[in-house]
Amino acid sequence: MPGGRLTQQERQRIAAGLTDGLSYAEIARRLGRPTSTVTREVARNGGPGAYRPQQAHRATARRARRGTPAPPRTAGPAGGPAGEEDAGAEIVELAVRTGLPRMTARVHVDLLLSEDGRRTAAELVSRLRVSPASVSTAVNYLVDYGYVRRERDPLRRRDVYVVDDQAWYHSVVLNTRQTLETARAAAAVVETVGHDSPVGRRLSKAGAFLERVSLDILESADRWRDVLE
Structure with a gap:
């Protein structure tokens, strides 16, 4: 596994991975680097939405010229590993x-x-x-x-x-029910503005989509809830 500072080529591969929607863990695996290396690299250079490999490489070079050493990472902020x-x-x-x-x-x-x-x-x-x-x-x-x-x-x-494990079930159900309420609110607006109006047609489609997806999610959450037990 390579060590030391990231190369410019590695930074370009990080940028490509972000563009492709890859997770930090997957990008790190492809580079043969620890996930934490990729996480820190992206976080200190604009975040996932603004990461630019060339600017990141130049910024790292400037920090190196200033000679600011990185603090040792032997423990977390509260003494954890x-x-x-x-x-x-x-x-x-x-x-x-x-x-x-x-x-x-x-x-x-x-x-x-x-x-x-x-x-x-x-x-x-x-x-x-x-x-x-x-x-x-x-x-x-x-x-x-x-x-x-x-x-x-x-x-x-x-x-x-x-x-706890059941929290995942409850959070999925709660958030999905809120989306379902939005879908039904859209349907109510359609009744007011009319089905044949541009707004009515747009909201009718959006509401139907959200309702059907939400009902599928609720059914799936109930079906797979025993995985958490």
Whole structure:
């Protein structure tokens, strides 16, 4: 497996992989590099939507000329293994690419990587080194969308946030039902503006598509729910 700095050819292959919609893990596998190398390379050079190999190569050369050494990566920000941090960072970036707010993604990933899938708000604040308000906003979002559930610890009188296998089922169902509501709202607008109007025809098609896809997803989620048990 190659070591050292990325070459310009490797950066061009990273750009091509991003254009093709490949995951960081797949790009890294094709390069024979650790996934964390690709994740850091893209993150520090504009992100997946703005990564340019030539600019990235020149920027790296400028940083090297300035002689700024990279900090040793022997542990995560809260004392966890560096490998765990790298894996978490990649999942966070993928979640952000799908539209999840970055802080929300960080909280979700930290819960996913916890041994028992449980953290208190204080633990999240300490591990992520962010404000209690940031954690509160993130966990409220995750609870609202079914990714996490809130439990009460009666002994210590504080909330515990939990992610378990069934959370995937609940989040899929909750989000799909919201899409189904959108589809049915579109159908209601069609009744108002008329089926034969340009707006009516457009919304009618969109609503029918979203409704049918949503019903398929709900049926599939119920059919495969036992995989999570």
